[in-house]
Amino acid sequence: MPQTAEHLWLHRFAVLTALATLLLIGIGGLVTSHGAGMAVPDWPNSYGYNMFTFPVSMWVGGILYEHSHRLAGSVVGFMTLVLALWMNGRPAAKWLRWGSVVVLALGLVASTSAKVKLDNVLFLVGTGVAGFGISFVWPRHEAVSPRLARFGLLALVLVIVQGVLGGLRVTALADWLGIFHGTLAQCFLVLMCAIALVTSDWWARLKAESPPVAVPAKVRRFLLITTLLILGQLALGASMRHQHAGLAVPDFPLAHGKVWPATDTISLETYNRSRNDHREFKPITARQIHLHMAHRIGALVVFGHVLGCLLKLRRTMGAAHPVAKAAGVWFGLICVQFGLGIWTVLSNKAADIATLHVLVGAASLVTGALLTLLTAAWSGHSCPLPACGQERPPHAPGAGL
Amino acid sequence: MKSLILTLTAVAIVAGSASAGDVTGKITLKGTPAPEKEIPVDPTCGKLQAGKKVMTRFYVSDATGGLADCVVYLEGAKGGAASDKAVVIDQKGCEYLPYINSAQTGQPIRVLNSDPLMHNVHPTPAVDGNKEDNKAQMAGGKPLDFAFTKAEKFLRFKCDVHPWMFAYVSVFDHGFHAVTGKDGSFKITGVPDGKYKLVVEHRKGGKVEKEIEVKGSAKADFTIEAK
Numbered sequence: 001m002p003q004t005a006e007h008l009w010l011h012r013f014a015v016l017t018a019l020a021t022l023l024l025i026g027i028g029g030l031v032t033s034h035g036a037g038m039a040v041p042d043w044p045n046s047y048g049y050n051m052f053t054f055p056v057s058m059w060v061g062g063i064l065y066e067h068s069h070r071l072a073g074s075v076v077g078f079m080t081l082v083l084a085l086w087m088n089g090r091p092a093a094k095w096l097r098w099g100s101v102v103v104l105a106l107g108l109v110a111s112t113s114a115k116v117k118l119d120n121v122l123f124l125v126g127t128g129v130a131g132f133g134i135s136f137v138w139p140r141h142e143a144v145s146p147r148l149a150r151f152g153l154l155a156l157v158l159v160i161v162q163g164v165l166g167g168l169r170v171t172a173l174a175d176w177l178g179i180f181h182g183t184l185a186q187c188f189l190v191l192m193c194a195i196a197l198v199t200s201d202w203w204a205r206l207k208a209e210s211p212p213v214a215v216p217a218k219v220r221r222f223l224l225i226t227t228l229l230i231l232g233q234l235a236l237g238a239s240m241r242h243q244h245a246g247l248a249v250p251d252f253p254l255a256h257g258k259v260w261p262a263t264d265t266i267s268l269e270t271y272n273r274s275r276n277d278h279r280e281f282k283p284i285t286a287r288q289i290h291l292h293m294a295h296r297i298g299a300l301v302v303f304g305h306v307l308g309c310l311l312k313l314r315r316t317m318g319a320a321h322p323v324a325k326a327a328g329v330w331f332g333l334i335c336v337q338f339g340l341g342i343w344t345v346l347s348n349k350a351a352d353i354a355t356l357h358v359l360v361g362a363a364s365l366v367t368g369a370l371l372t373l374l375t376a377a378w379s380g381h382s383c384p385l386p387a388c389g390q391e392r393p394p395h396a397p398g399a400g401l
Numbered sequence: 402m403k404s405l406i407l408t409l410t411a412v413a414i415v416a417g418s419a420s421a422g423d424v425t426g427k428i429t430l431k432g433t434p435a436p437e438k439e440i441p442v443d444p445t446c447g448k449l450q451a452g453k454k455v456m457t458r459f460y461v462s463d464a465t466g467g468l469a470d471c472v473v474y475l476e477g478a479k480g481g482a483a484s485d486k487a488v489v490i491d492q493k494g495c496e497y498l499p500y501i502n503s504a505q506t507g508q509p510i511r512v513l514n515s516d517p518l519m520h521n522v523h524p525t526p527a528v529d530g531n532k533e534d535n536k537a538q539m540a541g542g543k544p545l546d547f548a549f550t551k552a553e554k555f556l557r558f559k560c561d562v563h564p565w566m567f568a569y570v571s572v573f574d575h576g577f578h579a580v581t582g583k584d585g586s587f588k589i590t591g592v593p594d595g596k597y598k599l600v601v602e603h604r605k606g607g608k609v610e611k612e613i614e615v616k617g618s619a620k621a622d623f624t625i626e627a628k
Contacts, residue, residue: 039561041521041535048537058519061443061562173533273605273628278440278457280567282525282557 006141007199010086014196017079021189022362024072028185029358031069032241033351035279036062037178043167046070050119073163080159083195087152089143097135104128144199151195158188175242182238186231189362190369197370207377213321215375219312223375226305227368233298234361240291244281246354248288252345255293263289277348299341306334306368323374330367336360422618424475424589428581428601430468434460434627440565445518446495455565458500459605460627467585468603468625470501472554472571474578475589476598476610481576482591484508487546490558490568492520492538497558497568501604503578504570510547512558514538520560524570528553531572535561555604569604592619601625 107124
C-alpha cells in the first residue's frame with residue numbers, strides 16, 4: 001500500500017480505534033468483575049432514557065460501570081464506522097447515504113408511536129440527517145485496497161453484531177450470550193490491531209524487504225495453533241465470568257484443599273455453606289468447578305505452547321531477530337497473565353486484578369495473532385535465499401538456541 | 402334452604418378447627434459461627450444507614466441463641482392456606498428486608514422501594530420453569546410483583562446497582578411453611594392432624610428434620626450447628 005499522508009492518518013486512526021477497543025474490553029471487564037452486567041435492565045435505553053441523555057446523576061453503583069461500557073461501546077462503534085468508510089472510500093458514500101435514510105425513516109416511524117420517547121426520535125432523526133448530509137462530502141477518495149476495504153466492512157459488521165449481542169444479553173437475561181459477547185470482543189480487537197498493523201508504513205516496508213531467514217511452515221503453524229489456544233482460553237475465561245465460576249475454586253495451588261476437587265453433592269453443600277462473601281454468588285456447582293479447573297489446565301497448556309514458540313523462533317530466526325524478541329515479549333505477557341490468574345483467586349477476585357487479567361489476556365492474544373500474521377506475510381515472499389522455507393542449518397548463527 | 406347452608410357451614414368450621422392446628426417451635430444456634438463481615442456500601446447508601454455499619458446476615462441470632470431466618474416446612478405436604486396475600490419485601494437503606502422469606506407457588510411476591518434512590522430487582526431462579534426477571538424500580542416507584550410456578554429453595558433476589566443487596570424466597574407448592582423470627586421461633590398454621598416430616602433449613606447452617614405427629618397441634622424444637 002502506498003504511504004501517502006492520508007494513509008498515515010488512516011493508520012493513526014486505526015491505532016486509536018484499536019486502543020479504544022482495548023479500553024472498552026477493560027471497562028467490560030470491570031462490569032463483570034463488579035457483578036454489574038444487569039444493573040441497567042433495559043436496552044438500548046437506559047432506565048427509559050436514550051443512553052446519550054441518561055442523566056449523569058443516575059450513574060451510581062453498578063450503573064456507572066454498565067452505562068460507561070455502553071457509551072464506550074458506542075464510541076468504538078462510531079470509530080469503526082468511520083474507519084470502514086475511510087478504508088472503503090468513494091463507494092462507501094452510497095452506503096452511508098442509504099444507511100442514513102434508513103435511520104431517518106426509523107426516526108420518523110418512531111415519532112408516530114406513543115411508546116417511543118422524544119429523545120430517541122430526535123436522536124434517530126438527527127443521526128439520519130447528519131449521515132445523509134456527510135455522505136455528499138465524505139468519503140470521496142479511492143479505497144485503500146480492495147482486500148483491506150473488505151476487512152473494514154467486516155469490522156463494521158462485527159461491531160454491530162457485538163453491540164446487539166451485548167444488548168440481547170441484558171434483555172434476554174442470557175448468560176450464554178455474554179460468553180459470545182466476551183469472546184467476540186477479543187476477536188474484534190485482533191481484527192482492529194491487524195488493520196492498524198497492515199495500514200502502517202512499517203508493514204509496507206516489511207513487505208517490500210525479504211526476511212533474513214524464512215520462518216518454517218511448521219513454526220508458523222505452531223504460532224497459529226498457540227494463538228487459537230489463547231483464544232480458546234479466553235473463551236473459557238469468558239464462560240467463567242458469565243457463569244460466575246471465578247471463585248468456584250477459591251484456593252491455589254490446591255483446589256478445595258485437593259489436587260482435584262471433589263464435586264459430589266455433600267462436598268458442594270460444604271463449599272457453599274462455608275462461603276461467607278457479601279457478594280453472595282450463585283451456589284457453586286460441579287459444572288462451575290470443572291470449568292474453573294479446565295481454565296487452570298488451559299493456562300498450563302498455553303504457557304507451554306508460548307514457551308515452545310519462543311524457543312522455536314529463537315532457534316530458527318536467531319535470538320536477535322525482532323520476531324524472536326517479540327516472542328520474548330509474548331512469553332513475558334503470558335507469565336504476567338499466569339501470575340494475574342493466581343492473584344485473582346488469592347485476592348478473592350478483586351475487581352481491579354480480575355480486570356487486569358482480562359486486559360493482559362487480550363494483549364497476549366493480539367501479540368500471538370500479529371506474530372502469526374507477520375510470519376505468514378513473510379512466507380508469501382519470493383525469497384532469494386536458499387534457506388527460505390527450511391529450518392536453519394545447525395551451524396547457522398542463532399541456531400540451537 | 403338458607404338455614405341448611407348455615408348449619409353445614411358451621412359444621413364445616415367446627416370440623417375444620419378440630420382437625421387443623423399449629424406447629425410451633427424454636428430453632429437454637431449451637432456453636433460460634435464465623436464473624437459477620439462489614440459490607441462496603443457506597444456513600445449514598447451509607448448515608449441512609451445513618452452511620453450504622455451494614456453487615457452480612459449469614460447467622461442472625463438473639464441473646465438466647467434463637468436463630469432467625471430459618472425456613473421451616475412440612476416436607477411433601479399438600480394444600481394449606483390460600484396464597485392470595487402478597488409476601489412483601491422492602492428495599493430500605495439499600496438492604497432487602499426481610500432477608501429470608503417463604504411463599505407459595507403463584508403467590509405474589511411484592512417488592513417495595515422505600516429508598517430515595519433507584520434499584521433494580523433481579524430474581525435469579527435456578528429451577529426450570531421459574532422465570533428470571535430484571536426490573537428497574539425508581540425512587541418512590543410502584544411496587545413490583547413477582548410470582549413463581551415451581552417450588553424452589555432460597556430463590557435469590559438481587560440488586561445489581563448495589564451488588565451487596567440480596568434477599569431469598571423459598572417457594573413451596575403447599576402452604577405449610579414459615580420463616581423463624583428474631584427469637585428463632587416459628588409457627589405453621591392450619592396443619593391437619595397427621596404424621597409429617599418437619600424440616601428446618603438455614604442457608605449456611607444446613608438442614609435438620611424430625612418426624613412429628615399433629616394432634617390438634619404440635620411443638621418441635623431444633624438445634625442448628627454453626628458451620
